[in-house]
Amino acid sequence: MSTSVSPVSAPRATRLGALWNSAVGKKALMAVTGIVLFLFVLVHMIGNLQVFQGAEKINHYAELLRISLPFLWFTRIVLLVAVFVHALAGIELWMERQRARPVGYQDYRPVVSSTASRTMIWSGLLILGFVVYHLLDLTIGVVNPRFEHGQVFANIVASLSRAVGATIYVVAMVGLGFHLWHGLYSMFQSLGLSNRGISPTIQKFAIGFAVLLTLGFSAVPLAVILGFVG
Amino acid sequence: MRITLDIWRQKNPRDPGRFERFEVPNINEHMSFLEMLDVLNQQLVSEGKEPVAFDSDCREGICGMCGFLINGEAHGPLRNATVCQTHMRHFKDGDVLRLEPWRAAAFPVLRDLIVDRSALDRIIASGGYTSTRTGSAAEANQILVSKPYADKAMEAAACIGCGACVASCPNAAAALFTGAKIAHLAHLPQGQPERMARALSMTSQAHAEGFGHCTTIGECEAVCPAGIKLEVISMMNKDVIKATLGGRASEMQTLAALPPSAAMRFFESEPPKKEQ
Amino acid sequence: MPLDAHIPSGPIEQKWQKNKFDLKLVNPANKRKYRIIVVGTGLAGGAAAATLGELGYEVLNFCFQDTPRRAHSIAAQGGINAAKNYQGDGDSVQRLFYDTIKGGDFRAREANVYRLAEVSANIIDQCVAQGVPFAREYGGALSNRSFGGALVSRTFYARGQTGQQLLLGAYQALQRQVAAGTVKQFVRTEMLELIVVEGRARGIVVRDLVTGKISSYVGDAVVLGTGGYGNVFYLSTNAKGSNATAIWRAHRKGAFFANPCYTQIHPTCIPKSGEYQSKLTLMSESLRNDGRVWVPKSAGDKRSPDQIPESDRDYYLERIYPTYGNLAPRDISSRQAKNVCDEGRGVGPGGLGVYLDFRDAFKRLGRKVMDERYGNLFEMYERITGEDPHDVPMRIYPAVHYTMGGLWVDYNLMSNLPGLFVGGEANFSDHGANRLGASALMQGLADGYFVLPATVGDYLARGGFAKIDTSHPAVRDAEREVNERTKQLMSIGGKKSADQLHRELGNVMWTDCGMARTKESLTHALSVIPELREKFYRELRVTGSGAELNQQLEQAGRVADFFELAELLCYDALQRNESCGGHFRVEYQTPDGEAQRNDAEYAYVAAWEFKGVGATPVLNKEPLVFENIHLAQRSYK
16 A cells, blocks of 8 residues: 655644644643633622622722723623634534544543543533623523612522522532533643643642632522522 | 453455354463464364464564454553563463454454455655665765664654554554654654645544544553554644644645555455355 | 685685686676676665665665665664774784684685775775765774774774664665666565576576565576574564575575574673563664673572672673673673573563673763763663663573575575575674674675676676577576465465564574574474464464565564474584584583584585475585684684
8 A cells, every 4th residue: 555645735724724724723722711801800800709798889889990981892702702702612623523533432541631521521611611601691681580770789698599590500510620620720721832841730730720710600609599698 | 261252253345243252271371362362263274164364473562463452452451562572371260352453444354353454554645754865875974863862762763654543543543653764754854855744644543544633641552562652643733733823734645535455445345245 | 506705716815816816807898788686775685785786786786674774784783894903902913814814713715804804995985975974083094992892993884773874874875876877676575586597597586575476587696695594583683574585595596505504692782571572672782892791699689780889790792702791792791691590580571581781981071971882772761661771781682683694605605506695694704603893894894896787797798698588488487486375375274474484483593593502302393383384374363465565474484484494403403513713512511611623524514405295305514724824713801
């Protein structure tokens, strides 16, 4: 059997387009957008914790966020683009993965990989679904039982004092934890920033933040449903 | 000891294939895994049955020709070793072992446990070398390489090209293989002139061959018989990003994504015959 | 038939330069019109194919493995010699030349060996430029070590994987040419016949090992770099697939086979553990730099090694060879191991082993330094035997490793069949009766990168032959022979696998024609081998068909050729009434048990001519003339 090859020229594309066209580039874009989204959730979580300081504090904080409309929309657009790029790249790569191994193994035993690392697409989709719900619940208010614009504290309490509401939030935050557990570690590799020396530290950092964010976010629904807040 | 084997049987790339069960009694624990299969095959030949086809050559873990999954693990349970370096003492009497070929779109099964890995050759052909003309080299000691870099280059160059990284990756990515060659040459002064173009060409070739992408789950590193480290992928990623954003894409050489080999073309072109 | 080695005239230092000038050049514009068939992708074949492609010829390159990078050159561990004198310890081209001739027990051709030493330095340059990650010193310069049988440090190495790294260098150069379109690569394709037209080698018949299709490729020259025939002994350090079919088929078509009896038995292999054993694994000879070889002083001492006190140990190499000690050349070390085992002092299962002990080196250098040097070898040993050399001494025993014999070639590496070139282990040329450590890689790459590309061009430039295509009657005849042979092997319908019958042949070869040969043992072998061959054609069973991937058929074809080659090997060993290097005849030894050469009668290359299966081959002699080196009794004491 013989192997022969003939060179073909690469398709012309802009630099960013070229990045998007390669698997490595897509992963890099996912890493960059992942950083944006990580910083957002980190700030979001810190903001959320003001619930524990009472209604006035958190309502005031929410007002502060809306003080500059251009800034608010700028942030929203950045986040939207980040989510879009991150999710689209993830889904495209996932579809490629199906093509890369059309016939699966009868028996496959992972040796070292974490469950989190092998379920990124599912934790990602879970988070995506949650974000939609979350916006409908606390931003637009259509799925919130007693939504009142500007009354952030009351809205939160209304949503999370239902068992179903609290459960959705806690489950989604566990999903977020899983996603960050691997994502925060993997993004360094995708950007070419990790090596064997720094890798264990990155791993610890990733696990640490994943746990911190999950606990921080889950604290609110748990506190509400258990009656500590409200 | 006695072992039960569930082995993937497939006559050719068109055959859908199935598992077949074999009993191998009287196994000596000092046998290598492949010697155990030799014993099975000898038994099958004497009974006039088709022996199990599997690849192997050097049988000392360096040529990279052997490899299949034993109970879902590429090259079997022994870490940092090929299947030919695995001895029966690592198994227990009465074990049931499932042997399955590497599976990836880019590695079509040719027969039983044998797959076509020529896609890896094409990744190398797309740029995994320095363009050195025979006889044009400078005096060897004019190129000084500091020992830590030389050692890192050697570590990456140790890849044996067996394909276990692809087999064990849920995405069937060839990132560890490709990264190893890119890192080997990127660590050395000799590799610098073509470094950016090489990273682009090789990764785009891997993509064109139908290998998946890396998600840093680390299975490849865990099963790699040559001990290639995940950091080679990081190095590859960095070079690819740098080269792409630096506008070096025009230097890239992509080889036409051909079907894996003449043999595969043969099987793909012939209309499937009804098996008797 | 007269054998002219075409050695250039003039002083030995100028022969290669002179020859290079005398070689005709092909017009660059015409190079792509010449098609060169290269069989084998190891250091010789791969390097030759890459370089010929780079020069602009159309190259077709074949290997039976799934990719060129599997060639067995990959398994060489220790290193590659080159006369760079980077250590300033007195090395020179002259000294490497001298050491190689002496190491080969004065049975190699002076001019070839000198050229080898001369181009050795270029090889290192070439490989470094390719990015071969040779070991380095902290200052960034290349590091060297001393290696089996040399008093200077001239061996370059890449961990314990030098062969792998050099092969990957050649493989990458080859893939570069594949991408450039000059080399067409045929993998899983095995050469089964040589096509000879009007006395010239013009092509090969191959079997596609995946589809079973038999086809032919014709061209203007054929280069064989297909390795040695060590697997004729069944157990050897060769790869399972290593075979002699390409050179044997060429031999049957008229190429002379030279010095088949020169077989190197490597002293440091892991002993056989049982009958099922499929191959033997070499532990790098570099281990002998720091390991001490010993056996118990008294026969039948069954104590575990740590229970045997210093006074009851016999460090026999240090005792017999005070100067070289544990670094005595391979043939000598091997034979001494056999001697002590024959005395009943062997260790391990079956008493076929000696200890290679690192206890003192661990004390002297510490575990860290030792693991840096030999870590991967220690791991490899433990993986195979289940014993940790940090705690217990290794057990080693000699095993067939390398074959110095091969197809006869002239100075330009062309066989007596015009157009058939042979490089690397497949030819007989440079190692005489014994090959020194780290010289095989040097020879393979010298042939592949530097000699063949120059000499093949000369043959093409001289012309005198017309283009042919695959419709030529000689092509059809060769294909018919191959098809008939396949049919024959498929139709026997016995009960035994080729592997089983091969093992029987190997036992005879190892016992009668192994480390110590006698007239009686060789005569015995010559009477048994034809019987075994008949048995092979009576009891063989090949399952399946020829029109599919059929490993049993592949193996059967290779073993069938080994059955013929085995006989030739014994004929050669029988006619050579002397001991030299890897050929030890018990009748010819000095009073203290060393090989006793007979330079007056046997200073020649024995080049055998095939006369038919079972027929006595005809011996042609190429006298060896030593003008630069004084013939001397080899002494390593």
